Amino acid sequence: MTKAVIETINLGKVHFSNFLRKRFQALDQLSLTVASGETFGLLGLNGAGKTTTIKLLLGLLRPTTGEVKVLGHDAGDVRALARIGFLPETPYFYSYLSAYEFLDFSGHLFAMPNKLRKDRSKELLELVGLTDAAKRPIGKFSKGMMQRLGIAQSLLNDPDLIFWDEPTSGLDPIGRRDVRTILHKLKEQGKTIFFNSHLLPDVSEVCDRIGILNRGKLIFQGKVSDITAGGNYLKLEDFFLSSIQEAEANYKKSNNSK
Numbered sequence: 001m002t003k004a005v006i007e008t009i010n011l012g013k014v015h016f017s018n019f020l021r022k023r024f025q026a027l028d029q030l031s032l033t034v035a036s037g038e039t040f041g042l043l044g045l046n047g048a049g050k051t052t053t054i055k056l057l058l059g060l061l062r063p064t065t066g067e068v069k070v071l072g073h074d075a076g077d078v079r080a081l082a083r084i085g086f087l088p089e090t091p092y093f094y095s096y097l098s099a100y101e102f103l104d105f106s107g108h109l110f111a112m113p114n115k116l117r118k119d120r121s122k123e124l125l126e127l128v129g130l131t132d133a134a135k136r137p138i139g140k141f142s143k144g145m146m147q148r149l150g151i152a153q154s155l156l157n158d159p160d161l162i163f164w165d166e167p168t169s170g171l172d173p174i175g176r177r178d179v180r181t182i183l184h185k186l187k188e189q190g191k192t193i194f195f196n197s198h199l200l201p202d203v204s205e206v207c208d209r210i211g212i213l214n215r216g217k218l219i220f221q222g223k224v225s226d227i228t229a230g231g232n233y234l235k236l237e238d239f240f241l242s243s244i245q246e247a248e249a250n251y252k253k254s255n256n257s258k
């Protein structure tokens, strides 16, 4: 069996809102394994718990219940983080820096040596199609350009494991195609990729396996090829929508009987 890169057992997260200390179960009993070299897509409607899951895997949030191991370490362990790349849902940039300066600055944070930092920044700007905009301040970038820069930044340390939270959101069709091309390249390099999305054409093209979250519960995990048989994303869409409908019907039934 291939080595597990991500492993969670009964992972759960309750968010407490300050207002009236209301509790909200954002993730419930997630047991998930992602193998080395796999591309895994976590799907779900807005608010399903996808970002919460990524934050737990990165150690940015503490679990309320359950266990999580990433690259053989506890989530958030620096030995794991050194081998991880992360694109947040809403990346934050210093608007007065140029794209190149931002990557160079990020490389400093990874303590990358001078030459490697410069070479890698240039190479990644080329990969995401920002070479011509390298010297422009990020404050003047479109949403799509910022998303491309976020992707470049997530690859700076040549990570073995990549977390991307909605990588193709906000991108035009060419941007989305470029991201899929980058994903294919990373797959060929043997990277393990975990990404959140609700854009099913992108998911059906690049993912080996998917999980579907609904109201914090994993209602399905399995191989994309078992669902789409030949890569027709419409089959995945049908499967996704009927899985959600069924889960919602069960949710309403169990709430009515309470």
Ligand SMILES: Nc1ncnc2c1ncn2[C@@H]1O[C@H](COP(=O)(O)OP(=O)(O)O)[C@@H](O)[C@H]1O
Pocket: 015, 016, 017, 024, 026, 044, 045, 046, 047, 048, 049, 050, 051, 052, 053
């Ligand atoms: N820090 C927080 N405090 C309270 N509730 C939160 C917090 N973060 C997320 N939530 C809630 O948890 C649920 C799941 O959110 P999230 O993981 O961001 O979903 P997704 O990424 O699938 O859209 C949502 O209902 C959201 O409002």
Ligand SMILES: [Mg+2]
Pocket: 050, 051, 052, 089, 165, 196
């Ligand atoms: Mg999210």
